[in-house]
Amino acid sequence: MAEPAPWTCPTCKTGVLTPFCPLCGEEPLKPIDLTLRGLAEKLSHALTSIDARVLRTARLLILRPGELTLAWTEGRRKPYVAPFQLFLVANVIFFFLQSLTGINVFSSNLHSHLHQQDWSELAQSLLSSRLEVTGTSIDTYAPIFDRAVVLNAKSLIVVMAVPFSALLPLVFLRKRQPFMLHLVFSLHVYTFLLLVFCLALLAAKACEWSGIGGLDTPAVDNVLSVANLAACALYLYVAIGRVYGARGAMRVVQAIVLALAVGVIALGYRFALFLITLYGT
Numbered sequence: 417m418a419e420p421a422p423w424t425c426p427t428c429k430t431g432v433l434t435p436f437c438p439l440c441g442e443e444p445l446k447p448i449d450l451t452l453r454g455l456a457e458k459l460s461h462a463l464t465s466i467d468a469r470v471l472r473t474a475r476l477l478i479l480r481p482g483e484l485t486l487a488w489t490e491g492r493r494k495p496y497v498a499p500f501q502l503f504l505v506a507n508v509i510f511f512f513l514q515s516l517t518g519i520n521v522f523s524s525n526l527h528s529h530l531h532q533q534d535w536s537e538l539a540q541s542l543l544s545s546r547l548e549v550t551g552t553s554i555d556t557y558a559p560i561f562d563r564a565v566v567l568n569a570k571s572l573i574v575v576m577a578v579p580f581s582a583l584l585p586l587v588f589l590r591k592r593q594p595f596m597l598h599l600v601f602s603l604h605v606y607t608f609l610l611l612v613f614c615l616a617l618l619a620a621k622a623c624e625w626s627g628i629g630g631l632d633t634p635a636v637d638n639v640l641s642v643a644n645l646a647a648c649a650l651y652l653y654v655a656i657g658r659v660y661g662a663r664g665a666m667r668v669v670q671a672i673v674l675a676l677a678v679g680v681i682a683l684g685y686r687f688a689l690f691l692i693t694l695y696g697t
């Protein structure tokens with residue numbers, strides 16, 4: 417960048433020799449900045465640079481597993497979207513696709529909890545004692561539950577990243593890493609998973625349309641679950657090599673353990689949503 421003529425920062429009132437004020441980041445005012453055209457240029461620059469940053473970040477996340485976590489912990493942060501923001505963007509896309517396809521991955525409705533889950537028996541007895549306490553019938557309660565569980569699933573998905581990040585220091589006990597690295601890695605893994613879930617949603621919808629059956633068909637559900645888990649294990653295998661320096665046979669074991677943990681956490685999350693919704697409505 418060319419060195420500008422010395423200017424005085426209008427905010428700090430100090431003389432500045434660099435393109436931006438080193439104290440507050442202000443840049444010298446140009447005549448065009450006070451025109452509508454200048455405003456339009458600034459706006460389009462801001463929008464395209466957000467797009468470019470999101471795309472660059474998504475590409476790195478998908479094509480070079482673990483690299484984004486390294487960039488973040490080494491302080492190369494400016495070119496990329498921060499981990500939590502990126503996670504939120506993936507959340508928005510995921511929930512948008514869920515409402516578009518009408519398929520719910522985590523927010524199973526009351527009927528599904530009572531009849532299709534591993535904890536259905538427990539769910540039935542918890543529900544009947546809850547209905548007794550509140551004095552409502554299942555017919556009035558079911559729609560209330562179904563509305564609330566969708567909202568809870570939206571706001572609580574980040575909860576899954578927490579137990580995963582707590583597991584990482586145990587799996588990589590020999591590598592003493594700051595907890596922040598585990599947390600950022602966990603957020604990146606879950607962001608990637610949300611994108612995988614998006615693909616799974618589209619695949620499930622395609623199966624539904626082609627007449628094979630949707631996610632409530634056991635075969636479709638099983639194939640997609642196994643595909644999700646395999647994608648997750650493969651991704652983790654590459655990523656832990658880069659971030660934790662995992663090598664050899666141990667790396668395979670660690671990738672499998674972490675992928676299984678993701679599956680268990682997802683099941684636990686579904687059950688936790690049931691409890692939270694049951695006692696929160």
Ligand SMILES: [Zn+2]
Nearest residue numbers: 425428437440
């Ligand atoms: Zn300044």
